[in-house]
Amino acid sequence: MEGQADFTERETNGETVLHFTGRLTVARIGDLDDRLTDMAIRPAKADISEVERVDTVGAWILHKLKRDYGTKIVGASNNAERLIDQVASADEIVQVRPDEGSAFSRTLARIGAGTMEGFGSLRGLLAFFGGLCIAIGNVFANPRRFRFNAVVQRFETVGVSSLGIIGLMSFLIGIVIAQQGAVQLRQFGAEVFTINLVGRITMRELGVLMTAIMVAGRSGSAFAAQLGSMKLAEEVDAMRTIGVPPMESLVLPRVLATTLLMPLLGFYAALVMIMGGGLLCWVSLGIPPDTFIQRIREVVPMTDLYVGLIKAPVFGFIIGLTGCFQGMQVEGNNEEVGLKTTAAVVQAIFLVIVLDAFFAVFFSSIGWV
Amino acid sequence: MSDETVITVRGLRNAFGEQVVHESLDLDLYRGEILGVVGGSGTGKSVLMRSIIGLQQPEEGEIEILGQNVAEANESEYLDLRRRWGVLFQNGALFSTLTVAENVQVPLREFYKDLDEELLDEIASYKIVMSGLPVEAAPKFPSELSGGMRKRAGIARALALDPPLLFLDEPTAGLDPIGAAAFDQLILDLKESLDLTVFLITHDLDTLYAICDRVAVLADKKVIADGTIDELLATDHPWIQEYFDGPRARAALHAKERN
Incomplete structure (x- = not known):
């Protein structure tokens, strides 16, 4: 050169x-x-x-x-x-890289930090739950502090605007279940049981579970991101200073919205899944819709509907709670918002599936099979 | 200061939709000077800087930097130009996932891939010390630094490639008066020792009095006046009079005279 x-x-x-x-x-x-x-x-x-x-x-x-x-x-x-x-x-001895121990001690430190973080997060979530209970108590004691408008606004974003995507997802899942079920059951000449499969699995499990996953991805993450950026912009602190408790004004409406809307969305999802299954039964198994509906009424017990409807608000509560909790944990920089949003979705879906397993065992043991 | 211009802006026009920010704006920056750019909020000081450094495409006008017309420059000429200026953004704009030392090394690694690690570390070290940061700051992440330290780290990164031209966007905003004065001194020292030309956007009257050789006033979509503060005071534009003859300006002048 x-x-x-x-x-x-x-x-x-x-x-x-x-x-x-x-x-x-x-x-x-x-x-x-x-x-x-x-x-x-x-x-x-x-x-x-x-x-x-x-x-x-x-x-x-x-x-x-x-x-x-x-x-x-x-x-x-x-x-x-x-x-x-x-x-x-300007010649001074400068340490350029952060301190790093040996690979062994770093691995140990990482395991330790992970464990501490896991337990810390669980403890924090419990404390947050406690805080929310106090806020609910306060609102009951003083109903005029209930923010009706905020809740209704959340109804729209959590519920109404997600009808399209949840409907589409459910319809497709209904078709897939019916199609896969029909293929397997045909080997025993029991294609007609496809109706039992579709009706029961959607009402009992998939309707609510898939909706919970969709709501966690759609609304839980949005809660974490919204509250996180509000926290960064010191909006939450400003609220506290003015005397507006963030628990009542930000967290409660969101958690209430997911709790109340999950049963509705879950039931809607189950119905659309059944429709999807019904369409496939009609097209590929030749079962006409009226027969399909008749069979569904015979094979799906009322308890299946109760199972779904009892689980749904619990899942909704968990999703709202973890979303808001993670959002309020944001501190320091913008990167945290992304991390906490991811954490909110992962944690919500994880907790929902763990609880679902408990519910399955519980409902079987009380004879709702 | 010489008559050689480093930046020449002619007939610049910037607009966002209907809203015109600049209209036939002219500006010169001479070699070896510190030019302070002032103007009320919303007069497009930052937009001017962004159009000079190529982050904002102007609608009309010519911008020439270090003898190179920016609009006519091809990709490699533009890249070449780019390594001859350093920019300090308002909040430092440090990369949050990198340590301070790594931040300083980013431009070096990008442009000079064959520099060896040891030399890179040494360069980062002396740049950090030169920018007035304590040596402990080098391995830290930006979120662990105070606002003033972040700006110093930003300067260290802006100076990584030894550019002859430095852009500073409100370098003393948000610093306490002592920190701001120290930062002014740092800019002056660096300018003297590294032979820099500085384009400085500021609201800080103390900075204007203490270190700026010339001041350009942005109002009515153009540079309405430029020169030393005394020359500006001789004009009778009401905004300039209010700006440089207000109580805060007089206090800043007193402070300068006391020193």
Whole structure:
């Protein structure tokens, strides 16, 4: 490259003199630093009178020569001399990387931190639940503090505007269940039981479970992101200062909305799934809709509807609670909002599935099979 | 200061939809000076800076930086130009997932891939010390720093490539007076030692009095006046009079005279 920084060694009066040429700048420095560091001799002088330009990187390299080998810099322009002085005064021992232990201790530390975080998060969630209970108590004691408008507004975003996507998802899932079920049951000549399969699994499990996953992804994440950015912008602090408790004004309406709407959305999802299944039965098994509906009424017991409707508000509560909880945990920087939003969705879906397992065991043991 | 211009803006027009921010705006920045750009809120100081550094496409007008017309520059010329300026954004705009030292190394790594790790660390170290940061700050993440330290880290990153031209967007906003004065001094020191030309947007009258060689006033969609503060005071534009002859300006002038 034109103007590449370079040097040659020359013996003058029994002294080693380094003659530098080219530009001593970051763009043209190349491997000059390595070559100087690996040098076996200790040059007495460095002549930079032929150097075209020096920037701080070049000055730094010259400064290191001076510092490490005691080399005298000659032929420097005023500008170069000033730069060398500048970098020399900025020469301090700086730790560039954060402290890191050995791989073993780092792994241990990570496991430890993960465990602490897991328990801390659980504890925090419980404390948040407690705080919400107090807020609910306060609102009961003082009903005028209930924010009806805020709740209705949430109804729209959580419920009405998600009808489309939940409907589409449910319809497709209904078709898939019926189709897969029909293929398997055909092997036993029991295709007609596809109706039992569709009716019972949607009412009991899938209607509510799939809706919960959709609501967690749609609304739980939105809650975490909204509250998180409000927290970052100090809006939450401003509310507290004015005397508006965030628990009552932000958290309660959201949790209430998901709790009340989950049963409705879950029931709606189950119905649309049955419709999807019915369509497939009609098209591919030749079961006409009226027969299908008749069979559904015979094979789906009322308890299946109760199972779904009892689980739904609990799931809704969990989704709203974790979304708001994670949102309120945001602190420091914008990256946290993303992390906490992810955490809200993961935690909500995880808790919903764990609870679903408990519910399944519970309902079976009380004889609702 | 010389007559050689580093930035020349001619007939600049910027508009967002219906709202015109700049109309036939002219501006010169001379080599070796610190130019303070002032103007009321919403007069487009930041938009001016953004159009000069190419973040905002102007509707009309010519911008020439270091002898290169920005609009006519091809990709490689533009990239070449880009490494010859450093920018300090209002809140530092440090990359939050990188440590301070890594932030400083980002431009170096991007443009000079063959620099070895050891030298990169050394460069980051002296840049950080030069920017007046304590040595403990280097391995820290931006979220662990105070506002003033973040700005210093921002300057260290802006100066990573030894650019001859430095853009500063409200460098002292949000700093306490002592921190702001120290930051002014830092800018002045760096300008002297590194031979910088500085384009500085500010609201801080102390900064204007303490370090600016010239001040350009933005109002009515253009630069209505530029020159030293004394020259500006000689004009009779009401906004300039109010700005530089108000109680705060007089206090800043007193402060300067006392020093």
